[in-house]
Structure formats: structure tokens, C-alpha cells
Amino acid sequence: xxxxxxxxxxxxxxxxxxxxxxxxxxxxxxxxxxxxxxxxxxxxxxxxxxxxxxxxxxxxxxxxxxxxxxxxxxxxxxxxxxxxxxxxxxxxxxxxxxxxxxxxxxxxxxxxxxxxxxxxxxxxxxxxxxxxxxxxxxxxxxxxxxxxxxxxxxxxxxxxxxxxxxxxxxxxxxxxxxxxxxxxxxxxxxxxxxxxxxxxxxxxxxxxxxxxxxxxxxxxxxxxxxxxxxxxxxxxxxxxxxxxxxxxxxxxxxxxxxxxxxxxxxxxxxxxxxxxxxxxxxxxxxxxxxxxxxxxxxxxxxxxxxxxxxxx
Numbered sequence: 287x288x289x290x291x292x293x294x295x296x297x298x299x300x301x302x303x304x305x306x307x308x309x310x311x312x313x314x315x316x317x318x319x320x321x322x323x324x325x326x327x328x329x330x331x332x333x334x335x336x337x338x339x340x341x342x343x344x345x346x347x348x349x350x351x352x353x354x355x356x357x358x359x360x361x362x363x364x365x366x367x368x369x370x371x372x373x374x375x376x377x378x379x380x381x382x383x384x385x386x387x388x389x390x391x392x393x394x395x396x397x398x399x400x401x402x403x404x405x406x407x408x409x410x411x412x413x414x415x416x417x418x419x420x421x422x423x424x425x426x427x428x429x430x431x432x433x434x435x436x437x438x439x440x441x442x443x444x445x446x447x448x449x450x451x452x453x454x455x456x457x458x459x460x461x462x463x464x465x466x467x468x469x470x471x472x473x474x475x476x477x478x479x480x481x482x483x484x485x486x487x488x489x490x491x492x493x494x495x496x497x498x499x500x501x502x503x504x505x506x507x508x509x510x511x512x513x514x515x516x517x518x519x520x521x522x523x524x525x526x527x528x529x530x531x532x533x534x535x536x537x538x539x540x541x542x543x544x545x546x547x548x549x550x551x552x553x554x555x556x557x558x559x560x561x562x563x564x565x566x567x568x569x570x571x572x573x574x575x576x577x578x579x580x581x582x583x584x585x586x587x588x589x590x591x592x593x594x595x596x597x598x
Contacts, residue, residue, distance in 0.1 A: 290338075290364040290377045293400060300402040303327040304335035306414065308342060308451070311357035312366040314472045315409070315442040315449040322407045322439050324371035332404060333373045337397065338363065339380040346380050355506040357454060357475070376401060389420020393428050403434045410440050444470050455506055462509035464564035474516070474563040477505055477544070481558045484545065487533075491581050493588075495529070495545035496554045498562065507544060508564060510571040514591040517546060518561040525549045527591045528562060531571040547584075549592065566594055 303326045305319045312320075320336070327334035344354045358366065364375045378384065378396060387395070392415050397403055406425055414420040425436045441448045449470045457467040458475065468474050477500055484497035496519075500507070510531040517524045526548040533543060546562065548554070568587050574580040 290340075290360055290375045292377045292379070293396070296374070296376050296401060298400060298402040299333055301330070301332040301404050302335045302402045303330070303332050303405040303407070304337060304397070304401070304403055305407040305409075306337040306397070307409070307412065309336065309338050309358075309363055309367075310342065310451040311454055311471055312363055312370075313357075313449050313451065313454060313470050314444065317370060317472055318442050319407055319409055319439050320367065320370045320372060322437060326405055326407070326437070327373070330404070334371060335401070336367055336372050336375045337401065338375060338377055340377050341380055343380050343385065346382060346385055353504070355455065355459065356502070356504050357451060357458075357471075357506055359502050359505065386416050389415025389424050390428065391415070392420065393425065394432070398428075398432050398434075403432075405435050405437065407437045407439060410438055458506050458508045460509060462511050462513075462567045462570070464508055464513060465566055468564070474565065475506075475508070476561055476563045477507065478559070478561045479544075481554055481556055481560055483556050484543070488545065488547065491577060491584075493547050493581075493584050494552070494554075495547045496560065498544045498546060498560060500544065507542065508567070510542075512568040512571075512587050513564050514566045514568060514594050515546065516563040516565060517548060518563070519548075519551075519554075520558060522551075524551050525591070525595045526551075527568065527587055528564075529571075547588070549588070549595075 303323050305323050307316070309316050324334045340360050342354050342356065360377065367375045406429070408422060408425060422436070422438055429436050443449065447453060454467045454470050457463045464475055479498045479500040481496045482499045484495065488495040507530055513528045515526055515528045517526050526546050528544065528546045530542065530544050568590055574583065
């Protein structure tokens, strides 16, 4: 599997061992489900399948809201799923019409009739169908009639907190706690994009930066502040510090500016691809009284990042 497969392109296979969900972030709780699916599929030499949705259901059910920021794009989800052993990630377009299907209609008409299932792995608290009325009991009721088995996976906790996409989003967006978020994800949180030309102000104060244009404007960006990061750029793994914010010391910017100062690297090319791995938050965003005060703080920030990088 190199990319997601939309349901209208999929050929039914009754042997499928599968699970269903949005899987935003593919965090440790999701990974427990995926391991269960993959292990059962290997035992019976059947396909390991994940059914997911796009766009995120909350964008359709509550369109009046500001929308939901995502931990992973659709293609990122597919790539991570492949790494964990999933054979097919089948995408169902989540529309208003789809959202009003009953839970039984969803299982009968989509999971059973169009995709095929022999074993269904489900999270302990998973609900589906119109108004989230479907549950484990719904599946168990239908399993006897349709001839598939149901397996329930319990909650996954980190430091006595149940792992969920919502908890991780809050850690990132509200607290900027990329360390705790990464612990729940089971990997570093990352944002990918393209290097674009900025106003080159950082170069004038001794801190040249690469401005990042993220691949998706729906992707979660950690809370404003300075972060120690590792960067994959042109097949190199580099260290640096990233600032996310509105540059208040320079009278502010009208839009959020994510920019990275790379250590020991000066050959950035506009248009290059860059992947940011967030390691640790250094501090929040501050407005300094002068450019000189800002530079002094940036020097301290860089020293702190280098200490983290060296393990001191």
C-alpha cells in the first residue's frame, strides 16, 4: 500500500480482518488496534484493512465551527499504517448523506456488502452511525447474522491518562507540550512543507531562518513559541530551533509564521522539502523591548537547544 484507496475503487474481499475509525494521529491507542488487526490477519493469511473517513466527520457534522485541525493528513495516515503492517487503508468520503446512515446500514451496506469482513476489531468505546448510535453491542448483534467475529481492544493509557486524538491536540495547540504529545503518539510529532522566501529579517540579526509553508493548513501547529527541533532536509538530518508566532517584537505579522533556524547549515534552497520533528518546547512567544534583547534571548535559546541535542 503506497496510498489510500477510496471505496469506489476497492474490490470486495470477504476474508478481510479490519477495523474502522478516523485514526487521526495514529496514536498508541490506534496502534494497539492496528497490531491486533495485523496479527489476526497474519494468522489466517488474510488482508489487514483499516476503514477511515475523509474529511474528518466533525467538519461535516459541525460545519459552523472553525473546523478541526488534524494531527495527520490522509496521506500521512496511509504511510504510517503501511509502516505498521496494514495492507489497505480504505477511505469512505464523509458527506452529509453518509452521516445520517444508521449504524446497521453502515455495517451492512458498506463494511459487509462493499468491503467484506471476516473479523472486526473495535476499540472499547467506539461508536458509529447516525448520532453515534452504533456500539460493540450493535456489532455483536450483526456478527452472528452476517458471519464475522468481533474482537474488543481496551483503552491505552500513558501516565494514567487515556490516549486520544483530542488529548493530543490540546497538548499541542494549548500547551505546546510536544514531549507529552510525542509520548502519546509513539513518535515525534511532525509537520512537513516547503521552504519559501520570507523577509530575511532573521539574517540581519545573525539568525537566518527557513520559512515553512505547511503542506496542509488543516494541520495542527503547536502553540506559539520556540521549539527545539530536528529537521529532515535534502536527505540530511539537522538540528535547529523553530519559532511559531507573529513576530511581536517587529510590530507583529498578520498571519502565523513558522520559521526554523538550522544549526551549522547555510545552503537552504527555496522550494526544498522540509520535515520538522518537534522535540521540546523552549519557551512561549514574547514581545521584547528591543531587537538587541531579542537577539540575547535567541542566543540563550540556541544554547539550550544545543544542550538538549548533546544530551547534557
